[in-house]
Amino acid sequence: MAQRTDFDLDLEERRRLLDGWVATRRQIAALEAESYALLVERIAVHDSDVSDSPHHREAIYRSMVAEYSAAGRISKGSVEYAFTDARTVARSLPATHAAFAAGAISARHVHEIVRASEVVDDAIRDGRVDADTMALYDTAVLVVAEQDTAPRTKAHAGQVAAALAGETVVEQHRRAAAERCVTVRSVGDGLAALTAILPEWVAVAISDRLAQMARHIARTRDEREPVLAPICDPEGSLHLGDLSPEDPRYESYFEAAAIAADGTHVSDPLAGLIDPMADPASPDIEHLPGDARTFDQIRADVLADLLLAADPSEANGTGLENISARIQVTVAARTLAGEDCRPAELDGHGPLDPDVARGLAGRRSGWARLFLDAQGLVRETDSYSPTEQMRRFLRARDQHCRFPGCRMPVHRCEIDHNHDHARGGRTRLDNLSHFCTTHHSLKHPDIDERHRWTARQTSDGSLTWTSPLGRDYIDPPRRRVMFV
Structure with a gap:
């Protein structure tokens, strides 16, 4: 029998801690479900109070929310959401309730x-779909919810609700667009939160453009020392850089700080035709400090520059005018042609108004046609080639980093050979996938094997990540076929 090493014991301890943490998280969720059950009971008491005093409905509700907010030290909005979630799950989503x-x-x-179910609920109340549609929604959302993160569940739930409710989501988006606004809220210490409520595709594009511009500034800020322009530069002035050391006027510059173009000595520097500030070594010139801003600070400054001056400040970065925002949209060919009005998809986020998708398609090139198999998985794109077309295929398939739960969009990720190319891995679609910088580095060969992850891809496009503890975590590819 092989003797157990210290490394084996260390792995066992790490696994014990991980298993304990996962088990505790499940217990927390179960306790949260119990707290929701108590809220449902409280709602019954509330309804009874309202039936006895219908004219005081608002006061009864406000009092209930205020009491729970104070007792739990939770904001009013969070308590209201908790009551809404508890009631909806208990009454309309039995499968979700059981999983919780x-x-x-x-x-x-x-x-x-619960938030996404409102689309289905509206369709049921309006008579556009049958009442049992909610049961289909309840079952379908758990396919992802029990295996993935809440943000990915949000995107999946929105797609399921849109498919089941038909065109309701399109109408909802158009109504919601009328509520776009900008608000300012003080957060203390001389700061304020500027909030813009915009169509999702616009907000995503704005965020992407800000990120691109901030990366450009951060990447190039060490290539220059920003300086302020000279205070004055009279027309026809002659600068030190215009003269050679052999020119007799060259020495006069240092004697008087200014000379006329014909070599005449000028005692008043402001009347001179050579500007002393043209010399970078002049003590009179003002040098700006180096750019030491963080990425988030740069993004905030660029946003302010764009809104206030319509152009990013040249003091800390130029060359940004050609940066365009990027979003990825999936739309059926029939919808694009105007033959139906089914929602398109803003990849990684949720449904998109088909009119918006058609408008984007009319203004942009580079759209890729996707060929799907019976399960709805992308297999190839049109005009396939081993280079750029492979990238287009992978962008369409992956949408975001393929580490479980990560939603970093593909244009901010790197394409990785899951089986290292240096070790014989081939450049094939079933060996390539997008990883963000953080997760890509987890499998880098320079990392000690005690902390290194591995990733392998199966024929259906699923990625299996194996942790240093030997645990497998699977990230399946996004499916395109929804419920009809």
């Missing part, structure tokens, strides 16, 4: 599932 009670999903998952 078992600790299989968290309260954050429940919140996202």
Whole structure:
């Protein structure tokens, strides 16, 4: 029998801690479900109070929310959301309720599932779909919720709700667009939160353009020393750089700080035709400090520059005018041609108004036609080639980093050979996938094997990540076929 090493014991301890943490998280979720059950009971008391005093409905509700907010030291809005989630799950989403009670999903998952269910609920109340449509939604969302993060559940739930409710989501988006606004809220210490409520595709594009511009500034800020322009530069002035050392006027510059173009000595520097500030070594010139801003600070400054001056400040970065925002949209050919009005998809986020998708398609080139198999998985694109077309295929398939739960969009990721190219891995679609910088580095060969992850891809495009503890975590590819 092989003797157990210190490394084996260390791995066992790490696994014990991980298993304990996962088990505790499940217990927390189960306890959250119990707290929701108590909220449902409280709602019943509230309804009874309202039936006895219908004219005081608002006061009864406000009093209930205020009491729970004070007792739990939770904001009013969070308490209201909790009551809404508890009531909806208990009354309309039995499968979600059971998964929550078992600790299989968290309260954050429940919140996202409930929010998306409102689209289906509206369609049922308006008579556009049958009442049993909610049961289909309840079952479908758990396919992802029990295996993935709450943000991915949100995107999946939105797609399921849109498909089941038909065109309701399009109408909802158009109504919501009328509510776009900009607000300012003080957050203290001389700061304020500027909030813009915009169509999602616009907000995503703005965020992407800000990120691109900030990266450009951060990448090039060490290539220059920013300086302020000279205070004055009279027309026809002659600068030191215009003279050779042999020119008799060259020495006069240092004697008087200014000379006329014909070599005449000028005692008043402001009347001179050579500007002393043209010399970078002049003590009179003002040098700006080096750019030491963080990435988030640069993004905030660029946003302010764009809104206030319509152009990023040249003091800390130029060459940004050609940067365009990027978003990725999936739309069926029939919808693009105007033959139906099914929602398109803003990849990684959710449904998109088909009119917006058609407008984007009319203004941009580079759209790729996707060929799907029976399960809805992307297999190839048109005009396939081993280079750029492979990248287009991978962008369409992956949408975001393929580490489980990560939603970093593909244009901010790197394409990785899952089986290292240096070790014989081939440049094939079933060996390539997008990883963000953080997760890509996890499998880098320079990392000690005790901390290194591995990733392998199966024929269906699923990625299996194996942790240093030997645990497998699977990230399946996004599916395109939804419920009809």
